[in-house]
Amino acid sequence: DIQMTQSPSSVSASVGDRVTITCRASQGISSWLAWYQQKPGKAPKLLIYAASSLQSGVPSRFSGSGSGTDFTLTISSLQPEDFATYYCQQANSFPPGTFGGGTKVEIK
Amino acid sequence: EVQLVESGGGLVQPGGSLRLSCAASGFTVSSNYMSWVRQAPGKGLEWVSVIYSGGSTYYADSVKGRFTISRDNSKNTLYLQMNSLRAEDTAVYYCARDSKEGSGWYPEYFQHWGQGTLVTVSS
Numbered sequence: 001d002i003q004m005t006q007s008p009s010s011v012s013a014s015v016g017d018r019v020t021i022t023c024r025a026s027q028g029i030s031s032w033l034a035w036y037q038q039k040p041g042k043a044p045k046l047l048i049y050a051a052s053s054l055q056s057g058v059p060s061r062f063s064g065s066g067s068g069t070d071f072t073l074t075i076s077s078l079q080p081e082d083f084a085t086y087y088c089q090q091a092n093s094f095p096p097g098t099f100g101g102g103t104k105v106e107i108k
Numbered sequence: 109e110v111q112l113v114e115s116g117g118g119l120v121q122p123g124g125s126l127r128l129s130c131a132a133s134g135f136t137v138s139s140n141y142m143s144w145v146r147q148a149p150g151k152g153l154e155w156v157s158v159i160y161s162g163g164s165t166y167y168a169d170s171v172k173g174r175f176t177i178s179r180d181n182s183k184n185t186l187y188l189q190m191n192s193l194r195a196e197d198t199a200v201y202y203c204a205r206d207s208k209e210g211s212g213w214y215p216e217y218f219q220h221w222g223q224g225t226l227v228t229v230s231s
Contacts, residue, residue, distance in 0.1 A: 036153075036218075038153075043222065043223060043224060044145075044153065049207060055207075055209065056210075087153055091216030094158075094215075095158050096155045097143065099155065101152050102152045
């Protein structure tokens with residue numbers, strides 16, 4: 001199975017900062033990657049699909065890029081509501097829909 | 109509006125069984141890929157199982173042979189039958205539906221999620 005590795009596992013940032021999260025696949029997955037946001041006690045929310053397509057209703061400060069094995073999620077200007085945990089998920093060889101370990105974005 | 113409501117979680121002893129339900133509204137369960145995803149306390153997300161619109165089913169290695177995914181079209185409800193439960197199955201279980209964005213269908217992504225139901229396996 002394909003393994004997904006996220007880095008960093010946590011990041012401290014301030015409102016207005018640019019934040020970048022990385023996800024690496026153990027083998028090439030083309031652009032078959034999604035990003036999710038999860039707040040404590042809530043279900044995950046789909047932000048980005050197909051590596052760079054913004055889900056409808058998601059603010060444009062979120063963007064995704066990459067293909068093959070290396071991907072990034074960028075928040076261009078961090079807002080208070082963006083403090084959460086972010087997960088990547090590969091969809092190239094589905095099932096299984098393997099998730100990364102998560103990156104917690106915390107207030108600095 | 110798409111809605112998913114899970115139920116059936118609770119405390120069960122190791123080796124026991126539990127059946128989770130996910131009642132759907134706003135769409136037809138049998139026309140979509142429906143998955144179960146779980147999250148152990150303080151841990152990340154783990155995909156558990158999927159049932160395709162055509163009826164094919166797939167499982168994570170960690171639950172294969174113990175869990176069964178199914179659906180009742182007349183009730184528009186998804187199920188997860190969990191047998192031979194272990195402590196490591198303790199988690200919040202979410203049901204999730206595939207993604208339909210505009211005219212595109214992305215069956216491998218999870219666009220809609222329920223609120224989750226907690227399963228605790230402990231003696």
